[in-house]
Amino acid sequence: MTAQSNQSAYFKNVGKIKFEGKDSDNPLAYRYYDKDAKVGDKTLEDHMKFAVAYWHSFCGDGGDPFGHPTRPMPWNIGNSAEDRAKQKMDAAFEFISKLGLKYYCFHDIDLIDEGENINTFGKRLDFITDYALEKQAEFDVKVLWGTANLFSHPRYMNGAATNPDFQVVAHAGAQVKNAIDATIKLGGENYVFWGGREGYMSLLNTNMKKELDHMAQFLHMAKDYARKNGFTGTFFIEPKPAEPTKHQYDYDAATVLGFLREYDLMDDFKLNLEVNHATLALHTFEHELQVAANSNALGSIDANRGDYQNGWDTDQFPVNLYELTQAMMIILDSGGIQGGGINFDAKIRRNSTDLEDLFYAHIGGIDLFARALIIAHQILTTSEYKSLLSNRYQSWETSAGLDYEAGKLSLEDLANITGDGSHLKATSGRQEYIENLINRYI
Ligand code: XLS
Ligand code: NI
Ligand code: NI
Numbered sequence: 001m002t003a004q005s006n007q008s009a010y011f012k013n014v015g016k017i018k019f020e021g022k023d024s025d026n027p028l029a030y031r032y033y034d035k036d037a038k039v040g041d042k043t044l045e046d047h048m049k050f051a052v053a054y055w056h057s058f059c060g061d062g063g064d065p066f067g068h069p070t071r072p073m074p075w076n077i078g079n080s081a082e083d084r085a086k087q088k089m090d091a092a093f094e095f096i097s098k099l100g101l102k103y104y105c106f107h108d109i110d111l112i113d114e115g116e117n118i119n120t121f122g123k124r125l126d127f128i129t130d131y132a133l134e135k136q137a138e139f140d141v142k143v144l145w146g147t148a149n150l151f152s153h154p155r156y157m158n159g160a161a162t163n164p165d166f167q168v169v170a171h172a173g174a175q176v177k178n179a180i181d182a183t184i185k186l187g188g189e190n191y192v193f194w195g196g197r198e199g200y201m202s203l204l205n206t207n208m209k210k211e212l213d214h215m216a217q218f219l220h221m222a223k224d225y226a227r228k229n230g231f232t233g234t235f236f237i238e239p240k241p242a243e244p245t246k247h248q249y250d251y252d253a254a255t256v257l258g259f260l261r262e263y264d265l266m267d268d269f270k271l272n273l274e275v276n277h278a279t280l281a282l283h284t285f286e287h288e289l290q291v292a293a294n295s296n297a298l299g300s301i302d303a304n305r306g307d308y309q310n311g312w313d314t315d316q317f318p319v320n321l322y323e324l325t326q327a328m329m330i331i332l333d334s335g336g337i338q339g340g341g342i343n344f345d346a347k348i349r350r351n352s353t354d355l356e357d358l359f360y361a362h363i364g365g366i367d368l369f370a371r372a373l374i375i376a377h378q379i380l381t382t383s384e385y386k387s388l389l390s391n392r393y394q395s396w397e398t399s400a401g402l403d404y405e406a407g408k409l410s411l412e413d414l415a416n417i418t419g420d421g422s423h424l425k426a427t428s429g430r431q432e433y434i435e436n437l438i439n440r441y442i
Contacts, residue, residue: 010074010091014359017099028359033370035100039377040332044370049341051103051144053302054110056315056347057358058092070350085112085128089135097139099362104141105192105343107149108179114153118171122178129182136186144190144341145236145272145300146183148176151196151244161218162198162211162249169214173221180226190300190340191226192272193219194238199245212249216263223268234339236272236299239288241281243313252281253291260297270299270338274345275327276306276313286326293334300340303365317346317361318368321375321442328369328376329385342369379441388434392427 020029035045062070075091078084089111096104112128114121136142150160150172158164160172183191198215200206223235237260239250250256253271260266271292278288292298307314318324331337344365348357379385395401400417403409409417418424 010094011098011355011359014098014356016097017359017363028356028363030363030367030370032367032374039373040381042336044373045102047336047373048369049103049144049337050099050101050366050369051105051341051343052092052096052099052101052362053343053345054092054104054106056345057095058088059110060347062350062353064350067350070353072353072355074355081113081115081124082127085124086131089128089131093135093139093141095358096141099359099366101366102140102142103144103341103343105143105145105147105345107147108175108182109149109152111182118174118178121175125178125182129185132186143183143186143188144343145192145233146179146186146188147192147194148172148179149196150175156197159197159199159211161195161215164207164211169218173218176218176222177225180222180229180231184226184229184231188233190233190236191222191231192236192238192300193222194240194272195248195250196244198250199242199248201246212259215249216259216265219263219265219269223265227268234299235269236340237269238272238274238277238302239281240274240277240313243280252278252283253288253297257291257295257297266295266297270297270340272300272302272340272343273298274302274304275318276304276315277302279306279308280311280313284326285323286330289327289330289334293330296338298331298334299338301337301342302345303342303369304344304346315346316349317344317365319364321368321372322438324368324372325375325379325438325442328372329380332373332376332380375441379438383437383441385434385437388430388437392429 014028018029019034020026020031022031024031033044036043038044039047058073058075060071061073061076075087076084078087092104108121108125111132112124115124150156155168155171156163158168161169163169163172180191182188195215198211200208200211219235226235237250237256239252239256240248241251242248249259253273256271260269273285273288273292275285278285281288289298303318304315305318305320306312307316344362346361346365348361352361396405400409
């Protein structure tokens with residue numbers, strides 16, 4: 001803890017995590033994340049804007065459908081919701097500042113328990129956000145994004161903005177209004193919508209078109225309210241194909257972009273892409289990044305990884321350098337993340353029960369991102385990679401190719417140009433050659 005704070009430390013065995021370089025064998029040090037080091041024209045810290053996810057790190061207790069909580073959470077005691085919320089926040093800010101990070105992300109219900117109704121919850125949010133403002137100032141920590149949890153409470157079992165019952169939609173609206181107020185009050189840079197229950201289990205009881213129209217209406221109302229109240233940040237939609245519903249409306253990046261265009265939301269919304277959600281949709285993460293970047297909508301990232309042997313959102317911390325390097329190549333080449341950052345939407349395993357495990361997990365993830373970014377930058381700026389890629393499309397630089405791209409050719413023209421087709425030759429895609437190139441830089 002810093003000298004200013006009079007709270008007792010929760011992570012007593014851990015001090016401030018420092019950069020010690022790649023030869024360090026200290027498990028509680030950064031080996032690659034030297035936050036002030038420059039990659040290209042930006043520091044590592046500015047490239048990545050790492051955030052800690054309040055829910056996994058300070059609320060998740062290790063319980064699963066087969067077993068009880070396992071996790072020691074010394075902050076989770078106290079007589080009142082207010083006491084518990086303050087202690088949790090003390091632990092969170094101690095953790096974030098010891099990691100040397102600048103951001104966190106939250107759902108409304110992560111900050112404090114809801115209580116008996118939406119009015120109680122509103123008052124409690126006012127209380128805990130007052131405290132959060134003090135902590136943010138003390139530790140120089142900011143909100144990357146806020147959101148409302150519209151999926152845990154039983155009232156949302158049939159959906160929130162897409163609920164068949166208008167009264168539930170109205171309740172969701174009240175909750176989002178409060179969550180937007182909280183985000184604005186805390187200076188949040190972005191606001192996220194992840195549609196946990198926005199989708200369906202069976203089409204037999206679902207009017208899909210009506211639900212999609214309602215969801216779009218809801219997003220417009222949320223955006224209008226936030227703008228009216230001075231919010232200048234970006235709204236993000238976080239795609240996920242399934243879980244908890246069988247068919248999530250925000251299936252993947254391409255689906256969400258189609259939705260945003262259909263309902264005229266592209267000016268205010270971008271995408272928050274999560275690694276494990278991409279792989280659940282049977283895409284690579286870099287595919288999702290590229291789809292978003294194509295539409296100038298690569299807003300933010302939820303960092304984690306899935307498990308290739310099962311089909312769940314396991315939300316593990318990232319460990320795969322080759323895969324992450326490919327992702328960072330897309331991010332760098334498309335001009336970077338727009339407005340958001342890299343939020344560790346990841347949880348330690350149920351049997352990781354030392355308080356320090358949360359540090360190891362984040363240090364590993366942060367170092368991996370730093371390393372992947374440095375390598376990706378080298379590949380893009382010093383290797384033959386970019387020219388290999390552009391050479392593959394060289395034929396488009398001919399006058400016929402340029403005419404095609406400018407829309408000046410017809411199918412008859414193509415038939416004339418190709419003649420009898422006898423001049424076509426096989427051109428290798430050289431995939432293995434390029435795969436080896438990436439590995440050389442790693
Ligand atoms: C769940 C989502 C969730 C969002 C925020 O799978 O990843 O954690 O990021 O509601
Ligand atoms: Ni997420
Ligand atoms: Ni997820």
